[in-house]
Amino acid sequence: MERLELTAPCNFALEAILSREIKELGYEISKVEDGRVSFFADEAGICKANLWLRTAERVLIKIAEFHAETYEELFQNTKKIKWHEWIPKDAEFPVARASSIKSKLFSPSDIQAIVKKAVVESLKSKHKLEWFPESGAKYPINVFINKDRVIIYLDTSGVSLHKRGYREIGSEAPIKETLAAAMISLTPWREDRLLVDPFCGSGTIAIEAALMGLNIAPGLKRDFVSEGWSYSDKQVWSRERKEAEAKIRSDVKLKIQGYDIDESVLKIARKNAALAGVAEHIHFQKRDVRELSSGDSYGFIVTNPPYGERLEDRKSVEQLYKAMGTAFSKLSTWSFYIITAHEEFERLFGKRADKKRKLYNGMMKTDLYQYYGPKPPRRNE
Numbered sequence: 001m002e003r004l005e006l007t008a009p010c011n012f013a014l015e016a017i018l019s020r021e022i023k024e025l026g027y028e029i030s031k032v033e034d035g036r037v038s039f040f041a042d043e044a045g046i047c048k049a050n051l052w053l054r055t056a057e058r059v060l061i062k063i064a065e066f067h068a069e070t071y072e073e074l075f076q077n078t079k080k081i082k083w084h085e086w087i088p089k090d091a092e093f094p095v096a097r098a099s100s101i102k103s104k105l106f107s108p109s110d111i112q113a114i115v116k117k118a119v120v121e122s123l124k125s126k127h128k129l130e131w132f133p134e135s136g137a138k139y140p141i142n143v144f145i146n147k148d149r150v151i152i153y154l155d156t157s158g159v160s161l162h163k164r165g166y167r168e169i170g171s172e173a174p175i176k177e178t179l180a181a182a183m184i185s186l187t188p189w190r191e192d193r194l195l196v197d198p199f200c201g202s203g204t205i206a207i208e209a210a211l212m213g214l215n216i217a218p219g220l221k222r223d224f225v226s227e228g229w230s231y232s233d234k235q236v237w238s239r240e241r242k243e244a245e246a247k248i249r250s251d252v253k254l255k256i257q258g259y260d261i262d263e264s265v266l267k268i269a270r271k272n273a274a275l276a277g278v279a280e281h282i283h284f285q286k287r288d289v290r291e292l293s294s295g296d297s298y299g300f301i302v303t304n305p306p307y308g309e310r311l312e313d314r315k316s317v318e319q320l321y322k323a324m325g326t327a328f329s330k331l332s333t334w335s336f337y338i339i340t341a342h343e344e345f346e347r348l349f350g351k352r353a354d355k356k357r358k359l360y361n362g363m364m365k366t367d368l369y370q371y372y373g374p375k376p377p378r379r380n381e
């Protein structure tokens with residue numbers, strides 16, 4: 001594959017973090033829009049992006065872009081694409097996703113149906129087939145329409161990238177892995193510093209921090225749909241996986257702690273950490289946030305407490321935020337990064353944040369309240 005334009009969709013408000021990640025992989029950004037970052041890459045870039053991007057939801061190849069205001073225009077322009085160069089005879093080619101913003105064509109299911117029909121028509125003549133068994137590898141097609149500009153993509157990831165392959169067992173209200181990674185990226189935490197999540201639940205924040213601290217590519221434990229494509233170079237995939245393995249740091253021992261009041265979620269957290277290969281770097285323990293204390297003078301709290309969205313939980317969450325304020329005040333030289341949708345958080349916690357940053361937890365608007373502690377003295381001073 002020659003030079004390609006790839007697009008990585010992400011949670012709203014994570015575009016800057018994702019752009020930085022893409023640049024760190026060595027690729028040139030072509031466009032940043034709400035919830036998506038595009039960049040130029042070669043085939044190795046598809047592998048690298050899938051394996052390494054911590055805040056992207058998937059990696060898409062841009063196949064075509066055109067204007068369409070009617071279904072007929074959508075059909076004709078989609079049919080014009082040289083689909084046979086992308087989709088072999090036996091491929092399964094679902095139009096897996098369609099979204100539309102401020103456009104005349106707005107019904108995702110109709111867009112999906114029209115695009116599917118156009119792809120079939122285009123393939124019929126080239127593959128000399130009337131009917132496609134769709135029994136082979138999967139080539140998911142995505143359609144994105146913004147102000148009547150249609151972009152057609154092939155999805156190289158398949159299962160969304162926040163599914164790293166370590167969270168096999170569910171727990172209530174886990175934070176998305178991509179958002180947890182973004183929260184950590186927004187702190188100056190480094191692998192030689194202490195990080196605590198006092199509401200750790202299934203351990204996502206602690207595990208994502210461990211993956212970052214050990215330089216483990218988040219996609220190393222899973223596969224990607226494009227690995228099975230007829231034209232994907234297995235050697236490139238294998239080389240990129242080997243390179244990622246070689247980059248894992250074995251010279252560091254992390255200091256990450258996860259606490260929760262609920263022993264059953266801690267069991268899940270321990271299992272998840274083991275599946276992620278970071279169990280020895282995280283200490284999980286049952287503890288009420290009210291009893292939080294530490295002998296360390298400096299550290300980071302990065303956490304996702306309950307939000308109290310349900311009316312019946314609101315009072316107890318408000319009490320909890322007050323208790324957090326008391327417990328955290330004993331750690332006056334630490335830095336805190338707390339995500340919540342509760343608008344009264346600062347008042348209840350008893351301190352104004354140094355900085356507030358809007359983030360989306362799924363569809364929920366939240367803020368990351370950032371409290372900066374002083375920099376610790378250099379170790380050799």
Ligand SMILES: C[S@@+](CC[C@H](N)C(=O)[O-])C[C@H]1O[C@@H](n2cnc3c(N)ncnc32)[C@H](O)[C@@H]1O
Nearest residue numbers: 174175199200201202204260261262288289304
């Ligand atoms: C929103 S969930 C955290 C989810 C976590 N980030 C994850 O990815 O699984 C909030 C967690 O706070 C815990 N919790 C509630 N009250 C607590 C308290 N007083 N002390 C410690 N943990 C508490 C709950 O058991 C729950 O696991």
